[in-house]
Amino acid sequence: MARFIFRRLVLAVVTLWLVISAAFFLIRAAPGGPFDGERRLPPAIEKNLLASYHLDEPLLAQYWRYLRMVTRGDLGPSFKQKDFTVNELIAAGLPISLGIGITAFLFALLVGTSIGTFAALQHNTFQDRFLSGLATLGLAFPPLIVGPVLVLVFAVGLAWFPAGGHASVKHYVLPTIALSLPYIAAFARLSRVGCLEALDLPHVTTARSKGLSRRRLVFHHVLPSAFVPVLSYSGPAAAALLAGSMVVEEVFSLPGLGRYFVQGAINRDYTLVMGTVLVYAVLVLALNLLVDFLYGQLDPRVRSEMVASSD
Amino acid sequence: MRPGHRTSFVCILLLAVALVLGPWLSPWEQEHIDYDALDTPPSLTHWFGTDGSGRDLLVRTMAGGQVSLTIALLATFVSFAIGLPWGVIAGYAGGRVDQVMMRIVDGLYGLPFIFLVILLVVFFGRNPYLLFIAIGAVSWLDLARIVRGQTLVVKNAMYIEAARALGVPAPWIVTRHVVPNIMGPALVYATLTIPGVIIAESFISFLGLGIQEPRTSWGVLIADGATRLHAPWQLIFPATFLSVTLLVLNVAGDQLRDAINPQEQGLRL
Numbered sequence: 001m002a003r004f005i006f007r008r009l010v011l012a013v014v015t016l017w018l019v020i021s022a023a024f025f026l027i028r029a030a031p032g033g034p035f036d037g038e039r040r041l042p043p044a045i046e047k048n049l050l051a052s053y054h055l056d057e058p059l060l061a062q063y064w065r066y067l068r069m070v071t072r073g074d075l076g077p078s079f080k081q082k083d084f085t086v087n088e089l090i091a092a093g094l095p096i097s098l099g100i101g102i103t104a105f106l107f108a109l110l111v112g113t114s115i116g117t118f119a120a121l122q123h124n125t126f127q128d129r130f131l132s133g134l135a136t137l138g139l140a141f142p143p144l145i146v147g148p149v150l151v152l153v154f155a156v157g158l159a160w161f162p163a164g165g166h167a168s169v170k171h172y173v174l175p176t177i178a179l180s181l182p183y184i185a186a187f188a189r190l191s192r193v194g195c196l197e198a199l200d201l202p203h204v205t206t207a208r209s210k211g212l213s214r215r216r217l218v219f220h221h222v223l224p225s226a227f228v229p230v231l232s233y234s235g236p237a238a239a240a241l242l243a244g245s246m247v248v249e250e251v252f253s254l255p256g257l258g259r260y261f262v263q264g265a266i267n268r269d270y271t272l273v274m275g276t277v278l279v280y281a282v283l284v285l286a287l288n289l290l291v292d293f294l295y296g297q298l299d300p301r302v303r304s305e306m307v308a309s310s311d
Numbered sequence: 312m313r314p315g316h317r318t319s320f321v322c323i324l325l326l327a328v329a330l331v332l333g334p335w336l337s338p339w340e341q342e343h344i345d346y347d348a349l350d351t352p353p354s355l356t357h358w359f360g361t362d363g364s365g366r367d368l369l370v371r372t373m374a375g376g377q378v379s380l381t382i383a384l385l386a387t388f389v390s391f392a393i394g395l396p397w398g399v400i401a402g403y404a405g406g407r408v409d410q411v412m413m414r415i416v417d418g419l420y421g422l423p424f425i426f427l428v429i430l431l432v433v434f435f436g437r438n439p440y441l442l443f444i445a446i447g448a449v450s451w452l453d454l455a456r457i458v459r460g461q462t463l464v465v466k467n468a469m470y471i472e473a474a475r476a477l478g479v480p481a482p483w484i485v486t487r488h489v490v491p492n493i494m495g496p497a498l499v500y501a502t503l504t505i506p507g508v509i510i511a512e513s514f515i516s517f518l519g520l521g522i523q524e525p526r527t528s529w530g531v532l533i534a535d536g537a538t539r540l541h542a543p544w545q546l547i548f549p550a551t552f553l554s555v556t557l558l559v560l561n562v563a564g565d566q567l568r569d570a571i572n573p574q575e576q577g578l579r580l
Contacts, residue, residue, distance in 0.1 A: 011418070015418060015422070019422065019427075022427060022430075023426065023427065023430055026427070026430040026431060026433070026434050027430055027433065027434075029434055030430070030433045030434045136558070136561060136562060136565070137558060139506070139557065139558075139561050140506075140554045140555070140557035140558035140561060141554055141557075142510045142513075142514070142557075144510075144513060144514055144517045144530065144533055144534075145533065145550045145553060145554055147537070148533065148536065148537035148540075148546050148550070149546070149547075149550060151537070151540065152540050152543055152546060156540045235420065236420060239422070239424070239425075240425075242425075243425035243426075243514070246425075246514075246518060247514060247517060247518065250517075250518060251537060261426065261429075262429070262518050262519075262520070265429055265430065265433050265520065266433075266519070266520070273430070276426075277426050277430075280426060281422070281426075284422065
């Protein structure tokens with residue numbers, strides 16, 4: 001088991017390095033630079049600027065310099081937000097993005113799987129068809145539609161919630177709903193199918209024929225099997241949720257990581273782009289590791305594979 | 312095809328016809344500015360109203376839809392062009408090749424791809440239409456898995472064994488016998504990627520990184536509408552069109568999938 005985790009960690013570090021390298025060379029190859037403005041800078045000043053950020057060195061030398069910096073935990077100074085280091089900007093933005101991201105994810109997981117399980121247990125009734133239809137409908141509402149519409153209805157129209165900002169808990173209600181809606185739908189569909197398949201499994205039939213109570217049957221025998229597809233979708237869902245948080249942060253003017261990334265990409269703020277990509281990649285990779293670990297907890301076959309592969 | 316199934320395909324057809332004919336039938340030009348009608352609500356002259364610069368919203372919504380759907384189709388084609396060979400080769404070769412290729416797919420699954428897509432779009436710079444390459448290049452993973460699974464099934468069929476026994480070389484078997492026989496399911500799953508690809512395009516354009524003014528797409532229109540909430544029709548019309556499109560494509564995709572997997576019918580809805 002320990003060796004399995006160790007191998008996954010090594011793989012994660014290699015993946016991280018690949019992501020950093022791809023991001024580094026892509027943003028450097030993009031046309032334009034951080035100091036291209038409306039007005040051209042006098043050549044002497046531009047030269048000094050480039051030298052002070054080491055942008056005059058060969059690209060490979062800069063790449064090594066950046067990698068060395070990152071291993072020390074230093075993400076460098078922001079090129080555009082002159083008084084801030086990237087570390088400071090991320091420290092400010094990460095809690096906001098993580099806050100809406102984690103809340104939306106848990107909310108979607110809880111509501112989605114409850115709906116899915118409930119629908120599956122009433123298979124082929126009106127409730128089942130209604131909820132499944134609703135779930136299909138939910139997939140057609142990505143955050144970039146739901147966000148602005150929620151602002152229009154609940155902030156501009158009804159004035160129940162603020163349209164933007166991050167001063168209180170109330171400010172986070174609309175962004176969280178906007179972000180979680182399509183995932184509620186996706187989790188509902190997955191858990192419904194998972195449950196229906198689990199209900200037909202031999203061990204569930206045995207448990208039922210032994211006269212187990214419905215509650216024990218569902219919670220101890222059906223749900224653990226039914227959750228495997230839900231869990232395997234969790235990794236990609238979390239990655240997509242992070243992407244969705246970019247839109248949500250834009251719509252609700254939340255100064256989170258996503259906005260820094262988008263601004264950085266537009267302004268060619270090289271270090272800021274690299275820093276945000278790095279943090280996002282670490283988050284996603286950590287989450288995938290967690291999902292793989294939980295897999296083993298849910299499915300004994302995977303656990304024995306983990307033990308076997310570490311020999 | 313069951314009668315219930317016909318509805319979603321008729322909807323898709325109607326939508327496509329509307330997007331193509333709408334701008335053509337309307338008296339307004341896409342970039343024509345009507346100075347007498349800035350920010351006007353829907354009326355008989357401008358059915359969907361106008362935007363802040365007095366451009367007809369109906370024409371812009373249809374033109375934006377054309378751009379969104381074109382990019383989506385091209386991106387799906389790119390993902391098909393990568394995913395099909397990847398899955399077929401992995402499935403047919405089997406053994407170590409298969410393991411390595413599918414491990415790569417597994418690894419790519421967990422990556423925060425949208426960031427690399429955005430960086431690719433930034434890299435393409437002035438040509439936002441190349442967006443479809445970036446989106447397609449990261450949307451082929453599901454397809455590769457499905458195609459590999461189908462290949463594994465077909466691979467053990469009698470006619471493949473017969474071809475192999477006759478000494479037909481592997482590339483010939485793959486292109487002449489395997490690919491034609493998995494084409495049906497592969498195409499179905501390729502259509503299933505279309506909604507996701509549409510969302511990706513509108514997402515990137517929404518952030519101001521994709522399609523740029525004066526060109527437009529649904530993402531651009533929704534982004535504009537979201538900042539002009541005093542004129543809600545500027546948000547409602549493009550948002551409705553995008554949602555309806557996603558809905559009918561999802562429903563049609565589900566139905567196609569059920570049609571090729573009858574044993575799973577009723578499990579999904």
